[in-house]
Structures are given as structure tokens and as C-alpha cells.
Amino acid sequence: MRDDLVARAAQQSASVIGLAQELIRRPSRGGIDNYTPVLTVLEGWLSGRALPHRRLLDDARQPVGLLVEIACSRPGPWWTLDACVDTASFGDESAWSFPPTSGDVQDGWLLGRGSADSKLAASAFCHIAADVRARAGTLSGGLAVLLDVDEHTGGFGGARAYLGDPDAARPAGVMIGYPGMDEVVVGGRGLWRAGISVYAPSGHSGSSRSAISAVSRAAHLVHLLDTADLPGPPRPGADFLLPPKLSVTAIHGGQGFSAVADRCDLNVDVRTTPAFDASDAETLVRKAVAELDAELPGPAPTRIEEIACWPPFQLRPDEQPAAALISAARSLGISVRTKTAGPSNIGNLLAGEDGIPATAGFGVPYEGLHGIDERAHLAELPQVYAVYHQAVLDLLGAS
Structure with missing residues (x-):
């Protein structure tokens, strides 16, 4: 099955990159830009594939994210893939060597703000949701994909709206799609x-x-x-x-x-x-x-x-969903180590408010995150896609 997943990841790469390019070309700087354009791109893509989704709203009835929900046929826990589609600000645009909303691919790099953090991951997670939907009849529990547009503000409005939604299944664990190929981030300082x-x-x-x-x-x-x-x-x-x-x-x-x-x-x-x-x-x-x-x-x-x-948080390597992500990476020949990050992240929010375990990073190599010339390396995208796909299937009880 793992060979099939690697082949599927290779097939999906062009589509994943294409959707990510469309997202990068819609500026969505936290607290600055209108999020409707980037949400509309996602909604169009999801609707075109009949994937169930809905907007998440804050107390002021403003959109703070999208939630995709794939219910499987057998009972079991729900798991969540999470990626933000708002971004850091551009900073000094004159210092960039390409437009911050480029979205172009150059020398194997996807260029632009959000390419690394985290529009490429958001696109990949939407595609994984489509793959899971296709075989949901053989799986247990469910998969949610949270696409947050209130992350870089520090408000984490999408995550808060998701956790406070009485109609959403409480996740047994969350995997956050921050970039970086060598490590699975299993904790963070509070x-x-x-x-x-x-x-x-x-x-x-x-x-x-x-x-x-x-x-x-x-x-x-x-x-x-x-x-x-x-x-x-x-x-x-x-x-x-x-x-x-x-x-x-x-x-x-x-x-x-x-x-x-x-x-x-x-x-x-x-x-x-x-x-x-x-x-x-x-x-x-x-x-x-x-x-x-x-x-x-x-x-x-x-x-x-x-x-x-x-609070600080830290998962053991044998604790889910860290164990599934680490196992999937190693089974596909990727050497990863666990890391507890210095900065805090949504994993702290999940641990502090709801006791939900989370990983907070495994993804493609990157440069310029939150700085100038942000870009994501694409050669490793099929491997990253296959790792998350395999981890999700393992958590959903695929046989």
C-alpha cells in the first residue's frame, strides 16, 4: 500500500502546487487583507470535488476559517489536519527579489508569502481529504481539515471557532502542517x-x-x-x-x-x-x-x-498522532527526529484549552519564513504528501 501512496502523491503533486499557487496569489496577511478571496478559491476547489465544508465564524460573524469534514463508515475517533491560509505581512517589499504574491515556480521553488507557512500544506491537506473521501467506506472515525485565516494575528480564531462548534466532532489529535523536513515537532514552550x-x-x-x-x-x-x-x-x-x-x-x-x-x-x-x-x-x-x-x-x-x-506541551514519540506521523515518515525512508520547539504554536492552545494532543510541524524544506523571499522547495512534496496520507490512513484504521 505504501508504494501505492507514493505513486498517488506523485500524481497529486501538480494539482497540489496549482491550488497553492492560486492561494499565494490572493494576499491574506493576518489583520491586513480581506480573507474572502483566499477562502473563495478554497471553497471553489472543495465544491468542485463535492467535499463537505463550511465557513467558521467568530463572535462578530466574520469568517475565521474553513472546516472540511469527511465522515467514515465505521465508528471511531476523528483526527484533524490543520494549516493556516493567512500569512505574515510582506515587510519591505522592495527587499524581495520577486513579488510577495508571485506564486511562480522557479528552479524547483514555489515563490511567495505563504508558500512555506502554510498554503502549500493547506492545499496538500485538501487533496488528502479528497483521497480519504474516496475510500471512507473502509475507514473508521473521520478526518477534519481546518483551514485557519486568523492564525498570524495570534488570535487563532479559526481553531477557537472549530473547538467551540457544537456540531464539530472533537478531534482525538491534530497534525499542524508547518514546514521543515528533518523534524516532527511534538511540543513547544508555553x-x-x-x-x-x-x-x-x-x-x-x-x-x-x-x-x-x-x-x-x-x-x-x-x-x-x-x-x-x-x-x-x-x-x-x-x-x-x-x-x-x-x-x-x-x-x-x-x-x-x-x-x-x-x-x-x-x-x-x-x-x-x-x-x-x-x-x-x-x-x-x-x-x-x-x-x-x-x-x-x-x-x-x-x-x-x-x-x-x-502551558507548554510535549508528546511522547509513542503518543498519537505523533507516533503515526513518525512511523509513516520512517516507513517511507525519511529519517526524522522529534523536536520541542522554542516558539509556541496552536499546539499550546489545543493542549491548554482542550487537552488535545498535536504535532506542530513536518513539511517541505523552506526559506524566508516570515522574512523576505519566502519560498518552499517542491522536490520533497510527494514524500511529505505520502507521509501525511499514510499517517491519516493509519489513524483511521486502514487495513
């Missing part, structure tokens, strides 16, 4: 994010009265946070091999030259691990804030507002 507001007396910068500005107080807080005592790298052989990390990612305060800033706002991002969780992150930040207010008192206590909190 995060604890907060906005911090630092205060100071307002006044004229030329006044004879001595007053430290909110910007200066905030700068001192940045120093306290940057030098805070975080646990170091775990010892070799530990289950979770990444250390926690704290970053001050934004600072805003003051205007002009003659006014002493009376407020300065900071964004703090802490990446968490099982050994240093959200509670530890909050304790560390509150300790630094307490030191600031004691050493350089202001007219009001420094305020901390939690913005987001996701």
Missing part, C-alpha cells in the same frame, strides 16, 4: 505575557524640581527583568530540553522633548516550561516590579495586566 504600566509625576523637562520620568523608571525595570535569575538549560537526558526565556518585546512612553513622561508601557513575554510555569513567570515579574517600586517609588504602583497564558 508562554505567559503581560502588559506593564509604569508611572511617574508629570512635569516640564526643564523644571528645577528633580523628577524621574516614567521612561527612566521603565528602563530600570527592563534592567531588572533582563538580569532576573532564570533557570538554566536542563541537564542532558531531561524530558523537556529547553530552558525558560524572558523578553521585553515593546516599550512605549513619552512624547516630544519638553514633557516628563508620566506613563510608560512595556510588553513582557516569558516562555515557560514544565519546570518553570506561568505561576513562576508571574512571580518573577512581580518580584522585579516590587523592586522597582521600592527603589524608585512612583505616584502609583506599577500595574501588571496578564495578556495571555498557555
